[in-house]
Amino acid sequence: MWPSCSPPICSPCSTWMPRSGGERFRQDFFAAFWLNARVGRTTYSIPFQRSTIILYFNKEAFERAGLDPNAPPKTWAEVERDAQQLTLRDASGDVTRWGVGIPTTGFTYWLFQGFAAEAGARRLANDDGTEVFFNTPPTHRALDFWLRLQDMKVEPGNVTDWGTLPTQFVAGKFAMIYHSTGSLTFVRKNAGFPFGTAFMPADKQYGTPTGGGNLYIFKNIPTERKTAAWEFIQWMTAPQQAARWSEASGYVAVRRSAFSIRLYQDYTAQFPQALVARDQLPYAQAELSSHNSAQVQKVLSDNLQSALTRAKTADQALAAAQQQADQILSQFRKK
Structure with a gap:
């Protein structure tokens, strides 16, 4: 996280989150994945491919x-x-x-x-x-x-x-x-x-x-590109995409609501090994x-x-x- 914010090369995502539901958006992500996404009260990135x-x-x-x-x-x-x-x-x-x-x-x-x-x-x-x-x-x-x-x-x-x-x-x-x-x-x-x-x-x-990686928005780019980047981040981390990415890769679906999607529920019912990393998150530390x-x-x-x-x-x-x-x-x- 520190290379992204000191000196700052990324635009804080916390300024964009209110557009997507604010606290409701934040709480749908597993808390452990925010640990490497923020410094102090400022969120610099959004969890995506996490492990x-x-x-x-x-x-x-x-x-x-x-x-x-x-x-x-x-x-x-x-x-x-x-x-x-x-x-x-x-x-x-x-x-x-x-x-x-x-x-x-x-x-x-x-x-x-x-x-x-x-x-x-x-x-x-x-x-x-x-x-x-x-x-x-x-x-x-x-x-x-x-x-x-x-x-x-x-x-x-x-x-x-x-x-x-x-x-x-x-x-x-x-x-x-x-x-x-x-x-x-x-x-x-x-x-x-x-x-x-x-x-x-x-x-x-x-x-x-x-572990894994988050999605960032660069600071010194035009506003319209920042807006487009935020729209892309919302799409990439949407519950449906999080579920699809987890099944395809093995990484944890970062959104809680992803586990309510029927197709993903069918997948984890047939392959419960996919739930272990999620269930371990209460014991996780920031990388x-x-x-x-x-x-x-x-x-x-x-x-x-x-x-x-x-x-x-x-x-x-x-x-x-x-x-x-x-x-x-x-x-x-x-x-």
Whole structure:
């Protein structure tokens, strides 16, 4: 959010919302999706393609491992237990199917934020976007959990690629994966086995960051183009479009009223996995956002990857992430 409003390059959408019903329009969107859409009381964007992290699990693998295929893990301890039973090795001891997969590339900071939230972190950045909280007891607990799965040999060490992990899941290389709900339609169309979806398993509590993208109106464009952009945003986020986009992509339908549309109700009745990400929203946090967000997110991801590849200890990685982010953000702090 911060790159869009400081310095301002986008026209606040809050000035356009009264034309579309004002508070009634706002309340039809799920509250969690507004968290990355506003700064203070000013709304700069409208939720469109939004997601949370969910757990995908192979029901056939669960059944063959002697686990209940309708009872995915609900806690970190259960993830560890189930992943051990689900991991398969050949006669030479090489892994042929991993118990669980967590991407270490692409959006490392995003996956990590979910674990940190579950470990008790209320947020990873302050409301002003000037301070981050990377080196805290909850973040240490979160990283220790991730490293422990590697140490247990139920999750690969080194690199697990974001882009190919859903493909590896449908190929049977992983029994469970943590991934975006935006991968749901791909998995539904390509998995040759029954699968389920579930909340990110909890530690002290449930938690996940929201993800995805919003729709913006640029500031320095003619008024008629702003008006046209607002009309387009209304159409793109209308309940009917939200429902169609969710079914086609796997992303969450951002409007509450979309779930009252008959065709979408029929879809979710036949495919209830599509409701999990929506039902997880009460536990969701805003995605990590600050001034110079891309740099700050990369700092956290790079240091997490250093820990996950054992180039740094967890203590070294989180301390370095905090120090480097502080250097980036120092220019934005009031003196």
